Amino acid sequence: MAKKSKKKLHFFWKLMLVANILVVLLLLTSFSSSFINPRVFWLPAFAGIIYPYVLIVNIAFIAMWLFIRLKYALISLLPVLLGFSYFTSFLQCNSEKSATGSASAFKVMSYNVHNFDLYNYKKNWQINYEKRNKIFAFLKNQDCDIICFQEFVNNCSGEFKTKDTLITFLKATNVHAEYSVVSRHIYEFGLATFSAFPILGKGLIKFPNSRNNFCIYTDVLIGSDTVRIYNAHLQSLHLGNSDIEFADNLASGNANADEKDLKNKSLRILRYLKRGFVKRSVQAELLAGHIKKCPYPVILCTDLNDTPFSYAYYQLGALLNDAFKEAGFGLGTTYYNIYPSFRIDYIFLSPHFKASNFKNVKTDNSDHYPVTCLVEKKKQ
DSSP states (O other): OHHHHHHHHHHHHHHHHHHHHHHHHHHHHHHHTTTSOTTTOOHHHHHHHTHHHHHHHHHHHHHHHHHHOGGGHHHHHHHHHHTHHHHHHHEEEOOOOOOOOOTTOEEEEEEEOGGGGTTTTOTTOOOOOHHHHHHHHHHHTTOOSEEEEEEEEEETTSTTOOHHHHHHHOSOOEEEEEEEEEETTTEEEEEEEEESSOEEEEEEEEOTTOSSOEEEEEEEEETTEEEEEEEEEOOOOOOOHHHHHHHHHHHTTOOOOOHHHHHHHHHHHHHHHHHHHHHHHHHHHHHHHHHHTOSSOEEEEEEOSSOTTSHHHHHHHTTSEEHHHHHOEEEOOOBOSSOTTBOOEEEEEOTTEEEEEEEEOOOOSSSBOOEEEEEEEOOO
């Protein structure tokens, strides 16, 4: 009996060792998702999405082996240390200090407002003012110099005022707005950049593989410097409420569906994810190419719709500094509808600037948290 128990225990630890090796391979694959273009090979992109969870499992294995067999802890420890820069994209411990007190420091916000919850996304399609008014009240207290809105909506008839109302109370009253969709000749959907600084020029970057996703850029005069503000919304997943609910239930182990239904719904979400990875790779390359040619210092506010462990993020992060990594604290979560760890909204800065007081403000007025930071020119 003792021999059988010993054999079973030996088999169990061998199984744990194999499982450990597999999750290490998955961790390494998630690292590669930043460098492998999804148009060439898209599977690593899926590993990038689940990086935080794969990391936690590897840390659990390290803790386990420390008590069982010390040398096996190195199996996960070395890859975790190798990917430390990825960890800092997920969690930051910068001190929450203000800018240096320079009068030139200004406040930037990037905010996907989810169309101000115009119709409350319900079947009766009645205009809903509740979230819009809450967002207005929130913005009044933020005192921002630059605000970049994604999924912005403007009403031409004045029934659901946004643009005209915002300029009545914001410090940032100079507006650059572009729209990709106009519904019933009344509702304009797109991007809007509000600036407290004079606007010198405007431009539009269309993405060839998407009608609804695009980028605008606005040249503003800050002090004696011309600065280009990019406001970009990259390929959305276009998941419906039922898809989001299913993914949420699946993640929490509460998916109530038969085997066929489970398979079909899972494949549907995977197809949407794959299509998004591929489309964003094209869009991010196009945007990065435009930024490379920009003659001015750059501020990029974007709903990237992708994590910091993605090819799209790497294309932009290789050129610009991520304000969260420079000045954030805690988890960088900005999208909370499916998983509680998604960071898909960003403020990127040219090396010309430094960031401080980065915040992802926890408010439920949209499915995205707004992100803000103080920005100032570095001393020469």
